[in-house]
Structure formats: C-alpha cells, structure tokens
Amino acid sequence: MDVTHVSEGQANRETSYAKMAIWWFLASEVMTFGGFLAAYMLYRMQAAGSWSVLAAGLNPWIATANTVVLLTSSLTIVKAHQAMQHDDQARARKMLGLTVLLGVVFLGFKAVEYSIEISHGYTPVTHIFWSFYYALTGLHGLHVVAGIVVNAVLFVHAGKGKLTLARAEAAGLYWHFVDVVWVFLFPLLYLSY
Amino acid sequence: MEHAIHPEPTTFLRKHVFSVDHKVIGRQYLILGMVWALIGGLSAYLIRSQLAWPGKSIVGASLLFEGGVVLPEAYNALLTMHGTIMVFFVAMPILLGALGNFLVPLMIGARDMAFPRLNMASFWIITTASVILILSMFVPGGTAAAGWTAYPPLSARTAYTGVALGQALWILALALEFVSFLMGGVNILTTAITMRAPGMTMMRLPLMVWMQMSASVLFMLSVGPLIAGAILLLMDGLIGTNFFVPLAGGGGGDPLLWQHLFWFFGHPEVYVILLPGIGVLTEVLPTFSRKPIFSYKTILYATIVAGVLSFLVWAHHMFTSGMNPLMVMSFSITTILISVPFTLIIFALIGTLIGGSIKMTVPMLFAVGTIACFIVGGITGIFLGSAIVDTYMHDTYFVVAHFHYTLFPTVILGGLAGFYFWFPKMFGKTLNPVLGHLHFWLTAISFNILFLALFRVGLGGQVRRVWMSAPSLEPLQHLNVTATWAAIAMLLGQIPFLVNIVWTALAGTPAPGNPWNSNSLEWQTASPPPHENFAEIPTVHRGPYEYSAPGNDEDWMAQDAEPTSAAAG
C-alpha cells in the first residue's frame, strides 16, 4: 500500500485533524455553556436585582484570585505551544507542568470557597441562585479537571520527548476555552447586579 | 504523510466486536437501529391496540402486563418509550450512524474515518445508553412516563408521575446518546473536510456526504442547550432544586424555559434526521433514472438555507404554551417560510425523474414512496405553522399524523431505500427483489391507511397521549380501530423483510462490485470493500452524477474513470 502518496486534499490540512476536531467540539461546548448561561441570565433578569442580596454570600476576592490563576495558566499553556513550534520538548514539559499546577491551585481555591459557602448554610437547594452557582461552577470545575488530566498526560509525553505539536495545540485550545468560560462566569456570578 | 491506516484485525473480537473499521461500525449501528426499531414498533402496537379496544387484554401483552391490559401509567411509559426509541435509537443510529459511518469514507475515497478509535467509542457509548434505557424500564417507580419531550414540572417531581429513578436514567441515556453523536459528528465532519481523495473538490462530493455534514453541523450546534437543560432537569429530579418548578411564593423556576431549551434542539433535530433521508434519495434517484440529479447547486444551497432557518423556527411547537403572542407570530412566519427551501429540494428530486430512463427496482420504489409520502407531511406542516390553526390542532392526533408523515417516510421508507440500495455493498450479497417489492407495498399501504385515519381523528378533536379517546368522539372510534388494524398489518408487513435478510444471509448470491452501475466511489471497489477500502486511492475526474453523458456510449461514468474523450465533467 503506497504510503508516500500525498493527496491534494490532505497535504495542506495534514496537521489540522486534531485542531479541526477540537474546534467542532468547542462549538458544541459553547452551545452547552450557552444554554446554561442563558438560563441563569434570564432568571436573574426576571428576579430584577433580588439576587444581588444572595450573591453577597459569595467571596469575590477568592474568585478574583482564581481568575488570575486561570489567566496565568492560559499564558503557560500558550508558551508550551510556542515551545512546541520550536520542538523544544523540555520547555514545553516545564510549561505544561506549570499549567497542571495552576489548574490544581484553581480547584483548591474552589474547594475552599465551597466549604466557606456550605458552612454558611448555602447549599444547592437553598435558593435557585445557589442551585445555579453550584451547577455552573461545578460543570466548569469538571471541565478543569478533564483539562488537568489531558495536560498531565501530555506532560508525561513531553518528558519522553514524544509530544506532537497537534496534540499540544489541541490541548491548548481546549484549556483556553475553559478559561474563556470562566472569564464570563466570573462577572456573571460575582459582579453582576 | 497519509494518515496511516490501522492494521487489519485478526482476532474475532477485534474484527467484529471492538473494531475501529468504519464499515464494521456502520453495520453495528445498523443492527442496533433495527433491533430498536422492532422494540419501538411493538410499543406502537400496544399503544394502538389500547386505543382501539380500551381496557381490553391485548394479544401477546400478557407477558409484559398481567392480564395483558395496559394501565394508564404503563400507557404513558409506552408512549414515552416509543417516542424516545424511534427518534434517538432508531432514526439517528440508522441514518447518521449506519449510513454516515459506512458511506462517508467510501464516498470521498478515504481509507477510514479521521479518528477510528473515537468512532468505535461512539458506538459503544450509544450501546451503553441503550442498556441504561432498558434498565430504566425495570427500576422501582417504573419507566419515565412524561412523554419523550419530558415537560417539567411533570417530569421534574416524582410526586406527579410516581416515576423516581426511571426519569433520571432516561435523561442519562439521552445524555450518553448525545455524546455518542457528538463524537460521530466530529468524525464525519473532520473526515469529509480533510480526507477527500485527490480531485474530489467540495462540489464533486455526492450530495449524501453534504447531507451527512449538514446533519452533523445542525446536531452539534443545537444539542448544547438541551444538554444544559437535561443536567438542570436531572438536578431537579434527584436533588430537588427548582430550575423548572415554580415556587408558591413566586420564586423558583419556569417550566417554559425547558420547552424552549428542548425545542431549540428539537427542531434542528428533526432536520438532522430528515437530511440523510434526502441524501439517500439524491443517490438512488439518479442511479435508477440514469440521469444527473436535477440542479445539484439548488439542492445544496436550499439545504444550507433550510439548515440556518431550522434554528429560527423552534417555538412552533409551543404556540399554545403561554408564549408572548408577538413571539408566536414571528415564529409562525419563519415556520411557514421554511417550506420554501424544502419545496425546492422536493421539486429538484422530482425533476430528476423527468426525461429519465426509470427502472423500478426495490430501492427506487422505496425512494419514490418516500417523496410521495413526504409531500403529504410537508403540506400538513403548513396548517400547524399557522398560529391560529395550530391553536386548534396542537396536541391533537392531527399533529401525531403530521410528524409521522414526515419522520416515517424519511426514516423507514428512506432508510429502507438506502438499505436495499447499499445492502450489496455492505454485506456482499444480493437481496431477493420479490420479497422487497412485497415488503414495500405492505408497509406503504398500511402506513397511509393508518395515518390518514389519524388525520381525520385529529381534526375531530381527539387529544394526543390519552389512554382512551373521549366519549364524545365515539362516532370516530371506528377510525381508531381501522388505524390499529393498519398498524398490525404494517408490523406483519415486516416479516417478508426479515425473511429476506435471513434467507440472503444464508443463501444469497454474492453481489458484484457495482450491481447498479452507479458512479460514486463506493461502487468502484469490491463488495464488501476490503479492509483499506481501496487498493489505490482513486483520483476523481468528475462529479458523481454523470449518467448518460453526451458522447459516451455507456449510460454511466464512474467518478474516478480516466477522462477518455471530451466528456470530462
């Protein structure tokens, strides 16, 4: 079977299998989080400001710190991708490791925040605002966990020098998406009226 | 570097069960869809029998229900399961899973899907979803009984239907089905865009590939809100949150939000099912009319326009649900306008027959039957699109008859056209045409009697999803009985089909590579195709519909045949 035969359709898009697939996946993820955010925003508008007294139960400072952590992790993973463009496996490995670490720190902050809120008696069934809070941050948290697992696997690959540019780019795109979701979640939950 | 094909499997497990070969996965989806079709058909039999002879013992139902009598709770569970199974576990696996997986790589001249392992995972996820759906029928509290649309608060609280775990498992089964087809969609799109054979430009793709791609795009862009809604409904059911259940004091959730999230997905979903059905027609009609498809570009652009419009019409399922009347009017207008692109597609398909040399083989019979019945479905949609007429018609049997006239032709008649057309390629054996003709006439005639009777019952004011028709509709009861006998005839009409399959599997004559002298690439290789599909990746020189091209003695010309004379398309 003739492997060297390169067809016109494949040549110019050879490296984009992973990217094409990730972008299609992210399109459907935007709609899933879109459905969630639409429901939350519509209910908050319907409540006409009565939720801001409930939102006072949140701690915006931990959330701000979390946003810093996640933005920084976006920086480190894009540096990992940049390193892979020079096929610098070692630097990519360092950056991926940093991304995984920052992801874990994010989850740590989240756990602390959850424990504070639950100790104040705010549980998912307390009020629909809290139901949304736990549903939204919970689903986002799950996506962060999935991202950490993927990045950790790529961290190990980079250690063995087997990391490919396509995979690093795909993981990067997914992680940036998770960061963009938080960029919208943060003001919607913590800062809005 | 060409995407290295996975090595040929050797063990039985790798070859037939855990296979990454798109052809094997296509066959697995087909078998899963057909098994579910039988179960869905039997649930329809129980529903119809209960409506024709209320409260009586139904023949053959005593092993499911003691005394063979279907009680109201069981009836609601049956209609929920019938809707869920037919839409999500029969239509999608057969049209997207089986035809999509099997045909797309072959039609574009590739060796396999872009992500073979992801493809295998998608099949095993929908198989898990199937197991969960079956388990949900045997849990305490009974099967989900809030309709396949599961409107809260009915579906959100156990107190209203008595169903506890059943509803949660139903939601989980649907969520897994969505994940499975998201994976399938990514695969089909990435493959069709990046792995086309040399010379196979986008405008030389068979329209079936375009239809599979648009169906995947529609599914991927519309399923998001329903996944969000399903998670919220799951939390309502299990944890007791109030996303869709209002509180006495005015707080809490709004049941209308679920309807919006569901139907935002619901309407593109019916086009996800419809488009591959039309894709079958765009391959079968030209082959047996020996003539190019009429106006490839019009069909393509009409499909894209219909796809975009399908995101703007969802609320016509909710005209009487307490929506703002201004929104009702705008959705009524967009709904009626969506009949225009489909008129173009249907007339283009009919145009393919004009001036042809038509051979009424079994696939052609089913294809023409599909168009003929779908026209009735399309026209009755206009009644339901007009808000004022829908105020009377909504949730009556007129709606039931309408969506069966759109879904049944595309999924069953269209799916069978595809089955009989590609069976030689998929399984390497030739089906018996006589049994095929018998199967068509039994199915088509009984289908039309069944749902024409239900149109009349619906106009009379018979409400949908009722265990027994209203006493004031006693004069129409004879139509209910006629419809039930037609449903029984249709189920019995499937026997020639099953006999045909078993007989062909055991003693069928082997099929040649190109039994119908068709042009697209899947017919230019052996039947069934070898592991790597093509010995040599073909180079495409023309479109897939160059039948009876002038200056060519043969009345067909394969897409990859060398251009001999000026006839190169």
Add this chain to the structure above:
Amino acid sequence: MASESHTNYTAIWAVLLALLFASVGAVYLPFSPALTTAFIFLVATVKAVMIAVYFMHLREETQLIRSLLWAPVVLFIIMTLALVPDIVVERLSDGSAPEVSAPAH
C-alpha cells in the same frame, strides 16, 4: 505550520489582568447598576476576544474555523434574546403555584 509567532504573550497576559482588576474595581465605583453591568460585560467580552485572537491564534485560522466560533455565539445571542419576552415576565406570587415543590423554601 503556523508562522513563528513572536507576539509577546506575557504582555497580553498583563493586559488581561489589568482588565480583570478594572472590572472588579468598577463594582465599587458610584455608577448606576446598569452602567456597571454593561462595563463589566464589555470588559469580559474584550478579554474573551483577546484570548481567542492571540492565545488561540484565530487570525491564522481558515475562514471555516473562525465561522465555527461565530455560529454558536450568534445562535446563543438569538436564543437568549428570543427567550427574554417569555421568561423575564412578572409571575404569580399569591401562593397558587404548586404545593408539591422541593423542601427548599
């Protein structure tokens, strides 16, 4: 494959942080809630676009992939706006709604 991007990612990161602190600070400024909310979401959109363009290299992508981002965003906006007249409405609060609601008060 992608051109050697020498864009200074750290600078972009710094701008993102600045925008973050701007939006957090805006809450404490004496503007009307509507103005503050508009400002906050404008900042969030700018941050999202920056991440998409620089970190996700959207500029170098084919038109197909860019449309993959636009299509869902436009659909999300259409869906949310279409739902406002149905969900953001005054509702009954005189106790006639269901008794069988969750233990939640």
Add this chain to the structure above:
Amino acid sequence: MLNWFPPEVSTFGQDVDSVFWLIFWIGLAWFIVAEGIIIFCLIKYRRGKGRKATYFDGNSWKQASWILIPGALVLCLDLAVDFAGGHAYHKVKGELPASDVKVRVQGEQFAWTFTYPGPDGLFDTADDKETPTLDVPIHRPVHIYLRSKDVIHSFFIPTVRIKQDALPGREIALWFEADIAGRYEIACAELCGPLHYNMRTFLNVHTAEEYAAWVSETWGDN
C-alpha cells in the same frame, strides 16, 4: 363543506375554520401537482426498449427556473397564509374585549375547577363560588383567567376553537364569546399524568333566562 370539524360555536370559530380551508385548498392543489408529476414521470419515462435518458443537470439558470418559479409561488402563498393567519390570530389572542363575565379556571391533576367572582365582581372574596363545570351566558364575551396548581395542563374546548396551556406559577388571560347555546366538552390537551385522558368537564352555554336562573340558583341567598 366537508364536516371534519366539530361544529364551531364561538364568534372567532369561523375565522379559524376559514384559515384552515384556505391552507387546505392551496395544499391540495400542490399535492395534486406534485404527485401528478411523479406518477406522470414514472409512466412516461419508464425504461422501455432502448429508452435513453436525456442528459441535463439543471444547473443552468433556465433549467433551474423549473423549480425556482414554483418555489417563488410557494413563497407568495406562504406570505398570503401568514397574513390571513396573523389577522385571525390577533383577533383571538389580541387584547381582551371588555366583559363583565370573568371566570378563574384552575387546572390540577385530573380536574378543572371554575371560580366565579360573584355579585361583587372580585375574586378571593367571600361570595366566590366554585363549580366543576364552566357556565357562561350566550352572546357575551367571557374572560378566562387560566392557572395551574401542579403541572402543565392545556385548556381545550374543541367547539369554541380555543386551546391554552395552563402554566403553574402564571395566570394567562383568554376570552371567547359563544353564540350557540348548548353543552360542549372541555378536555386537557397536555400530558399531565396517568389520568390525563380523564381530565374532562363541560362548558354550558346558557341562554339569557337560563343564565339568570343559574345565577340565582348558585348564589341562592341574595
């Protein structure tokens, strides 16, 4: 005409039926045209001895017009149907005409209950009366304030041609004016649980005298 519908007894019933028949005749025409062409083609172009198919792919504007023109025609008919339907819809679902007959209809799992404000015209007052059937006077518009106690029900009177879902947590107003006295069936059109099929009651349209008698009999004291 063909009497497929139950008799219509409300003022706007005629509008609903006329829009139905408008769509029906347009639809029937298209049905005959489309199925006729199919049958004609199957007979004329069947593969007889040596019948060769003529090659045209319909991509040129001239050939494509064979389907674009019918498509444009369907578009115009669609707009005509939109306007006719829109006019009738606005009449039914537009602002309620003034009326002194008000009834609060409450749907709950498997029964409709009707609350009348009584002589003082106000709900939630001592003189409210609740009955299992809907009693209204003839030739006078009636306001219905639709509510639901638990799940979504749908208030459907076939002969009056109205249907409106009852949403828990909301009150939806609708109106109708009956112009033929009689007893008509009311059904629940939205799946609301096991006994959804049994959630039926009756609309009694009384003549003026009968209505007066009913009022005095229901509020016997004053």
